[in-house]
Ligand SMILES: Nc1ncnc2c1ncn2[C@@H]1O[C@H](COP(=O)(O)OP(=O)(O)OP(=O)(O)O)[C@@H](O)[C@H]1O
């Protein structure tokens with residue numbers, strides 16, 4: 001399943017421009033993100049990877065002075081159109097952050113937080129969601145006996161998997177991961193990479209990473225950014241073996257100045 | 258001093274690794290040490306003074322502690338003199354509790370508005386106004402209470418307008434800035450990642466405030482409320498101006514009452530040092546001091562809970 005060509009594009013970004021005040025952060029970005037696959041955003045710091053990721057669940061709405069032009073469609077629906085309910089969108093497009101950010105509540109309440117927001121309150125139903133989500137995030141075996149314990153007592157890697165479980169608990173279609181492993185040790189990183197591999201059969205994953213090896217290891221499609229522009233995007237294998245653009249080649253071979 | 262500096266220089270030339278600037282080190286250390294000693298000595302002296310005077314009511318004047326704490330009648334100049342301080346204790350507690358009950362929701366809501374709803378304008382315009390409120394002398398609050406709140410209460414409710422409710426309202430306005438600014442700091446210090454995490458799960462702003470922001474900052478908010486209560490408990494002048502100062506437990510919120518502080522400030526000048534009446538006032542001061550320590554202790558416990 002390495003070729004994004006045979007899978008349907010779930011997210012279509014068309015001539016997207018984003019301004020933070022007068023700063024032009026994303027310039028004419030167009031791309032398609034395939035369904036049930038992993039797409040990686042790579043590029044030097046400050047090139048706009050997080051910004052683009054955050055346009056997909058409209059987290060940029062909360063930053064005063066942001067302006068957007070162009071179109072983003074998920075499953076064919078324009079997510080910036082007036083009728084869109086941002087909360088419903090965010091339920092469908094989950095996000096995992098760079099720093100693990102569990103709520104200062106129990107492990108159970110962290111996972112149940114999302115479902116409760118959206119009106120699920122039955123004890124049995126919640127128990128079931130918590131267990132399935134923790135299993136999906138490969139954390140169940142480690143915490144099943146301590147569900148009432150504070151989430152803050154978990155290790156950094158466990159906390160990050162808890163955040164993934166928390167995101168999965170509201171049954172999203174898309175999972176956005178913004179450098180989700182950069183604050184973790186190599187073993188936790190590996191666990192999350194394996195997890196992403198498993199999850200891609202059921203979810204569309206978009207991850208930002210600074211680690212090119214990670215992009216090469218786990219993603220199906222890679223997008224290379226520079227100064228707010230998409231320089232090149234292709235199947236991961238192709239991009240790393242035969243980059244079309246000189247700047248991509250310089251970056252992936254570490255010759256970036 | 259001089260000598261140690263000279264010695265310092267000598268040893269300095271002997272070894273390259275001796276500490277330089279020995280003189281500054283010593284000046285700084287001695288100065289801060291003296292300051293802290295003065296501070297500790299002052300606090301201990303106050304505690305000792307209040308305690309010895311306050312306890313002499315029981316030791317030399319033979320008043321029973323239980324009678325003082327639970328007695329309903331305060332007749333210090335009577336024959337025989339009766340010292341029942343419960344009306345004052347009741348007045349202090351009820352006014353400061355009621356003031357905290359009124360001011361806490363207002364202060365917390367103002368803090369939510371300033372940090373969560375309109376962080377830009379809120380912090381730029383409202384915060385200075387609230388700091389200004391904190392700087393107004395208490396006599397001004399009392400005066401406003403006397404000329405605005407009391408007539409208003411008199412017009413609406415039965416009675417003369419003076420009493421527990423008037424005192425509580427004046428105190429509530431006085432402690433509002435304390436509660437608001439502590440709550441604002443607590444809410445502003447909340448890690449941004451928690452709110453983002455909640456929004457990313459599809460929570461609305463108010464869901465995030467109710468389910469994440471408030472529960473997480475609750476200990477710090479309570480700290481603000483307790484500090485406000487402590488301030489209300491110790492305030493004398495403003496309350497004295499509107500509460501009526503009758504030494505009885507009132508049967509309604511609109512009946513003249515009295516507090517520990519107002520009883521002390523009103524009578525202290527009229528009593529002779531060493532008399533039973535004077536000593537009894539010191540006993541009231543001792544109760545106040547003890548309560549202050551209890552408030553500080555509660556705040557400490559809350560803060561420790563806050564830092565987990
Ligand atoms: N809230 C903001 N207001 C103004 N400018 C911003 C804001 N957030 C980001 N920027 C700018 O937009 C550009 C892109 O930022 P972004 O965070 O998307 O970069 P990034 O590729 O994710 O970088 P990194 O790899 O360091 O996380 C940067 O130049 C940054 O300074």
Ligand SMILES: [Mg+2]
Pocket residue numbers: 049050051178208
């Ligand atoms: Mg980033």
